[in-house]
Amino acid sequence: MKSATLKSEPIGEVIASNTTAFSAVVKSGFGDALPVKFGELVKTETSTMKIFGIVSFIEHAPTEPNRKVAPHGKSKDALKREMPQVFELLQTEFRALVVGYETSRGVVPSMPPVPPDLHDFTYLATDEEQKNFFAKTPTFLRTVLNCRDASPDELLVAFLRNHLAHISRPMLISIGKELSYLLGDDHRRLEAILSRVCD
Amino acid sequence: MLQLQAIYRRLEEFSEKVVTEQKNLTQLKSVLEEVFEENSDFVKAWRKFPESLESTIAPRVIESPSLRKTCPKREATFTICSSDGSQIYPDRLINFCLLNFSQICFHIGTNEPPLLTTYSKLYDADEFFKAYFKDSKPKETEDKGSETSKERIAIDQVNALRQTKELSALLHVATNKRTQGRPILAVADGTLICWTLKNAEALRKEFIEKLAQFRQEEIPVLAYKSFPETRSVAKALEHLAAEKLEQANIHPEMLTDLEIFQAFLQKGERSAVFQSRSDIVEKHYPNPDKVYFFYLHTGKEIARIEFPAWCYEKGWVDFMHAVMMDDLEKGKGYPMTLTEAHEHAVVKKSEEAQFFELLEKLCIKKGVLISDAAKVASKRTAII
Numbered sequence: 001m002k003s004a005t006l007k008s009e010p011i012g013e014v015i016a017s018n019t020t021a022f023s024a025v026v027k028s029g030f031g032d033a034l035p036v037k038f039g040e041l042v043k044t045e046t047s048t049m050k051i052f053g054i055v056s057f058i059e060h061a062p063t064e065p066n067r068k069v070a071p072h073g074k075s076k077d078a079l080k081r082e083m084p085q086v087f088e089l090l091q092t093e094f095r096a097l098v099v100g101y102e103t104s105r106g107v108v109p110s111m112p113p114v115p116p117d118l119h120d121f122t123y124l125a126t127d128e129e130q131k132n133f134f135a136k137t138p139t140f141l142r143t144v145l146n147c148r149d150a151s152p153d154e155l156l157v158a159f160l161r162n163h164l165a166h167i168s169r170p171m172l173i174s175i176g177k178e179l180s181y182l183l184g185d186d187h188r189r190l191e192a193i194l195s196r197v198c199d
Numbered sequence: 200m201l202q203l204q205a206i207y208r209r210l211e212e213f214s215e216k217v218v219t220e221q222k223n224l225t226q227l228k229s230v231l232e233e234v235f236e237e238n239s240d241f242v243k244a245w246r247k248f249p250e251s252l253e254s255t256i257a258p259r260v261i262e263s264p265s266l267r268k269t270c271p272k273r274e275a276t277f278t279i280c281s282s283d284g285s286q287i288y289p290d291r292l293i294n295f296c297l298l299n300f301s302q303i304c305f306h307i308g309t310n311e312p313p314l315l316t317t318y319s320k321l322y323d324a325d326e327f328f329k330a331y332f333k334d335s336k337p338k339e340t341e342d343k344g345s346e347t348s349k350e351r352i353a354i355d356q357v358n359a360l361r362q363t364k365e366l367s368a369l370l371h372v373a374t375n376k377r378t379q380g381r382p383i384l385a386v387a388d389g390t391l392i393c394w395t396l397k398n399a400e401a402l403r404k405e406f407i408e409k410l411a412q413f414r415q416e417e418i419p420v421l422a423y424k425s426f427p428e429t430r431s432v433a434k435a436l437e438h439l440a441a442e443k444l445e446q447a448n449i450h451p452e453m454l455t456d457l458e459i460f461q462a463f464l465q466k467g468e469r470s471a472v473f474q475s476r477s478d479i480v481e482k483h484y485p486n487p488d489k490v491y492f493f494y495l496h497t498g499k500e501i502a503r504i505e506f507p508a509w510c511y512e513k514g515w516v517d518f519m520h521a522v523m524m525d526d527l528e529k530g531k532g533y534p535m536t537l538t539e540a541h542e543h544a545v546v547k548k549s550e551e552a553q554f555f556e557l558l559e560k561l562c563i564k565k566g567v568l569i570s571d572a573a574k575v576a577s578k579r580t581a582i583i
Contacts, residue, residue: 084313085539
C-alpha cells in the first residue's frame with residue numbers, strides 16, 4: 001500500500017469544470033491506493049483563489065472511450081507481470097460538487113465567480129482549510145441535497161463522517177438544525193442521516 | 200428485424216456447403232499427411248527443387264514439411280516490442296503527409312513498467328519525392344477528377360515510406376529497451392518482404408539495412424501476417440503432387456496456404472520452416488536475412504510468421520513460437536502487442552479533424568483561407 005498522500009501533493013488534474021462541479025483524473029497509477037474517497041473535501045488552487053468541492057462520484061474506466069475492459073482471468077499481480085499495459089490504459093476519475101471558494105478575504109460558502117481552470121491540479125483540503133470551511137454557515141447542505149451524481153443522503157453522511165474531527169460541537173448542532181429545516185417534516189430521513197454521522 | 204423465414208432455404212443450402220467444406224478439409228488432411236511424409240516422392244522432388252518450381256513462388260524446404268510442432272514452453276521472463284504506423288495522406292491542397300508511429304514494449308513476467316508511446320512526423324511531398332522516388336513518377340490516384348496536375352505523393356508511396364519507417368521505429372524501441380540477459384522479440388505487423396518498395400530503391404535499401412541491424416544487434420525479429428493470402432506451398436503441391444491431390448478430388452490450383460495448414464495443423468501447432476523465394480528477397484536480401492517463414496494455427500486462424508534466416512540458424516524459432524502463442528492468447532486471438540501498437544498508432548477521425556483545424560487556424564493567421572475536401576470530410580459526422 002502507498003503511504004497516505006501529503007496534503008500538499010496534487011491528487012489529480014482537472015479535465016472538465018463548470019461553476020457547479022469539476023472532474024479530475026487521479027494522478028497515481030491505476031491499482032495503487034486511491035488518494036481520495038467519496039465525500040471528501042477537495043480543492044483546486046491558483047494564486048488568487050481556492051475552489052472547494054465534495055467528491056460526489058468516483059469511477060474507474062479505460063483512458064480511451066472506444067476500448068472496452070474485458071476479463072482476463074488473472075490476479076492483479078499476474079496482470080501487472082503478464083499484461084502490463086492493462087493498468088496503463090485505465091484511470092480513475094472523480095467528480096466534485098462545488099460548495100465554496102476562498103480568496104484573500106476568506107472562505108465564501110457559495111459558487112465561485114469562475115470555474116476551476118482545466119488542467120489545474122486538485123488537492124485534499126488541509127486541516128486549516130477544513131476548519132475554516134466548517135466555521136461558515138452550512139449552506140453546502142442545500143447544494144448536497146440537490147446533488148444528482150449520488151444519493152444526496154449518502155453523500156452527506158460520507159462528507160460529515162469524513163470531516164467530523166474538524167466540525168465543532170456548536171457547528172454540528174447548527175448543521176443538524178439547518179438539515180431539519182431543509183428536510184421539513186421528514187423526520188425519518190433526518191434521523192437516518194444523523195444517526196449514521198455519529199455512530 | 201431479421202426475416203429468418205425468408206432466408207431459411209438458402210441458409211440450409213449454405214449449411215450443406217459448410218459441411219461439405221469441412222469434409223473436404225478432413226480429406227485434405229489425410230492426403231497432406233501422405234504427401235508431406237519425408238520419404239514421399241513429393242518431398243523428395245521438392246527438396247531437389249526441379250526446374251518446374253523455379254518460375255513459381257514455391258518456397259525452399261528448410262524443415263521436413265511433415266513437421267507439426269506443438270507449442271514449446273514459454274520463457275518466464277522476456278521482452279516483447281512492436282511498432283505500427285498510420286498516416287494522413289496528402290490531398291489536393293495539402294502537399295505533405297503525416298506519419299504516426301507507435302512504439303510498444305512489454306517486459307513480460309516482471310514488474311517493470313511498459314512503454315506505450317507514439318510520435319508523429321510531417322513529410323514535405325516534394326522533398327520526400329526527390330529523396331526516394333526521383334527515378335519514378337508518382338502514381339496518379341484512380342480518382343483523377345479530383346487530382347490536380349501538380350505531382351503529389353501517391354498513396355502507395357506513402358505506404359512504402361511508412362513500411363520502412365515502421366521497421367526503423369521497431370529497431371529503435373528494441374535496441375533501447377532490451378535488458379542484459381533477458382531474451383527479446385521484435386514483432387512487426389504484416390511482412391518482412393518489402394513488396395511495396397520494389398520501385399523505391401533508397402527506401403528499399405534503408406529497409407534492408409534496418410533488417411540487417413536486427414541481426415547485428417542480435418534481436419530476433421518477426422512479422423505476423425493475419426489471414427495470409429499466399430499460395431507458395433500450394434504452388435509446390437500444384438506442380439509436384441497434382442495427380443495425387445486430384446485422385447482425392449482436391450484441385451491444387453484452387454488451394455491456398457491458409458487452407459492447407461488449416462487442414463494440417465491443430466491449435467498451437469506450427470508448420471515446418473520454409474524459405475521465401477520472393478523476387479525482391481532473392482535479388483536484394485543478404486543471405487543471413489533471407490526471409491524464412493512458418494504457418495501457425497492460432498486457434499482462431501492460420502497466421503504466417505516471417506523472420507530472417509539467421510533467427511532460424513541461431514535457434515530462436517521455438518522462442519518465437521512460444522512467445523507468439525502467449526501473446527495471441529492474451530490478445531484473445533490477435534497478438535496483444537500488435538493490438539496495442541495499432542491502437543496507439545492509429546490517427547483517429549477526431550484527431551484528423553483537430554489536425555486540419557490547427558492547419559486552418561495557422562493559415563488564417565497568415566491571411567489564407569483553406570477549404571479542402573479532406574478537411575470537410577474529417578469534420579463530417581454520421582447522421583441518424
